[in-house]
Amino acid sequence: MNAQIIDGKAFAQGLRERVAERTAQFSERAGRVPGLAVVLVGEDPASQVYVRSKHKATVAAGMASFEHRLPAETAQDELLALVASLNADDAVDGILVQLPLPAHIDENAVIAAISPDKDVDGFHPVNAGRLATGLDGFVPCTPLGCLMLLKDRLGNLSGLDAVVIGRSNIVGKPMAQLLIRESCTVTVAHSRTRDLPALVRRADIVVAAVGLPEMVKGDWLKPGAAVIDVGINRVEGKLVGDVDFASAAPVAGAITPVPGGVGPMTIAVLLRNTLVAAHRNAGIAFEAGTL
Ligand SMILES: NC(=O)C1=CN([C@@H]2O[C@H](COP(=O)(O)OP(=O)(O)OC[C@H]3O[C@@H](n4cnc5c(N)ncnc54)[C@H](OP(=O)(O)O)[C@@H]3O)[C@@H](O)[C@H]2O)C=CC1
Ligand SMILES: Nc1nc(=O)c2c([nH]1)NC[C@@H]1CN(c3ccc(C(=O)N[C@@H](CCC(=O)O)C(=O)O)cc3)C=[N+]21
Numbered sequence: 041m042n043a044q045i046i047d048g049k050a051f052a053q054g055l056r057e058r059v060a061e062r063t064a065q066f067s068e069r070a071g072r073v074p075g076l077a078v079v080l081v082g083e084d085p086a087s088q089v090y091v092r093s094k095h096k097a098t099v100a101a102g103m104a105s106f107e108h109r110l111p112a113e114t115a116q117d118e119l120l121a122l123v124a125s126l127n128a129d130d131a132v133d134g135i136l137v138q139l140p141l142p143a144h145i146d147e148n149a150v151i152a153a154i155s156p157d158k159d160v161d162g163f164h165p166v167n168a169g170r171l172a173t174g175l176d177g178f179v180p181c182t183p184l185g186c187l188m189l190l191k192d193r194l195g196n197l198s199g200l201d202a203v204v205i206g207r208s209n210i211v212g213k214p215m216a217q218l219l220i221r222e223s224c225t226v227t228v229a230h231s232r233t234r235d236l237p238a239l240v241r242r243a244d245i246v247v248a249a250v251g252l253p254e255m256v257k258g259d260w261l262k263p264g265a266a267v268i269d270v271g272i273n274r275v276e277g278k279l280v281g282d283v284d285f286a287s288a289a290p291v292a293g294a295i296t297p298v299p300g301g302v303g304p305m306t307i308a309v310l311l312r313n314t315l316v317a318a319h320r321n322a323g324i325a326f327e328a329g330t331l
């Protein structure tokens with residue numbers, strides 16, 4: 041057996057085209073374009089790359105992109121004041137504050153300051169609570185993108201055994217919530233987990249969101265498993281995932297590559313969430329359909 045490669049880049053491209061069509065319809069009706077504000081504090085090179093590609097994708101979808109670049113020394117109060125002004129700005133439907141923030145800034149305080157109705161990252165506790173309790177809200181882009189790829193490949197996920205490796209608020213926990221919502225039986229593993237290979241061996245679905253290059257090995261996998269690799273690790277100038285692709289691909293049924301898997305989905309879902317936010321803020325009903 042050799043795994044099918046899940047082409048996240050192509051799927052994301054299709055999603056972005058559908059978002060662009062629906063954005064044109066929205067703008068016609070609302071008399072304005074959806075707006076996304078992205079805030080970057082400091083000069084982290086990886087963050088600069090992400091922010092640039094978000095900006096390009098936003099404009100290509102027909103949306104307005106408002107970039108705010110602040111120096112690394114920016115005081116927390118200044119950042120909170122900027123967030124407050126974006127909350128109050130009717131041209132801004134979505135707000136994304138790029139993480140990580142410099143160490144002197146309390147990330148939770150900044151996330152909590154974003155209006156939940158503009159929180160297109162889905163990081164605000166109100167949106168996390170909505171996801172956990174089955175209410176409509178914004179779902180974090182990376183796990184929602186992973187779910188889209190899984191449903192596209194597997195169809196109904198009901199009853200499948202899923203292992204999520206990682207329990208962060210931005211990937212692991214919301215991923216687990218989404219899989220529970222799809223009626224998977226979900227195990228969440230983390231740094232204190234005993235015998236991770238044994239857990240992974242039982243799983244029909246494996247989502248790796250750890251941040252350790254190539255840690256998940258092919259001989260941990262159940263043959264035919266669907267493997268979603270969220271990891272983005274730079275090793276000797278090269279990008280690798282959290283899954284050892286070379287040993288995993290011959291065992292898995294389907295697997296996302298890095299690059300070209302989950303990463304492009306994150307940006308496409310961000311645009312989708314911004315389009316949803318624009319509809320809500322303009323009081324126009326949104327039919328999710330193929331989005
Ligand atoms: N493709 C994309 O769009 C995105 C990719 N990423 C990437 O995904 C990865 C994870 O990101 P993020 O969730 O923010 O990372 P965090 O560092 O916040 O979380 C990592 C998680 O992995 C767990 N972990 C650490 N070591 C082990 C281990 N040996 N065995 C099992 N679990 C372990 C940690 O456990 P504990 O809680 O016990 O510390 C923690 O829960 C990173 O590579 C990041 O770059 C992130 C966001 C978007
Ligand atoms: N508030 C906030 N929201 C985020 O969504 C957020 C964040 N902060 N901080 C950083 C992480 C990381 N992240 C990625 C987005 C796109 C790619 C991506 O497009 N990756 C390409 C490769 C890009 C490259 O070559 O570096 C790929 O995997 O093919 C990766 C990672 C969003 N994040």
Ligand SMILES: [Mg+2]
Binds near residue numbers: 141
């Ligand atoms: Mg901090």
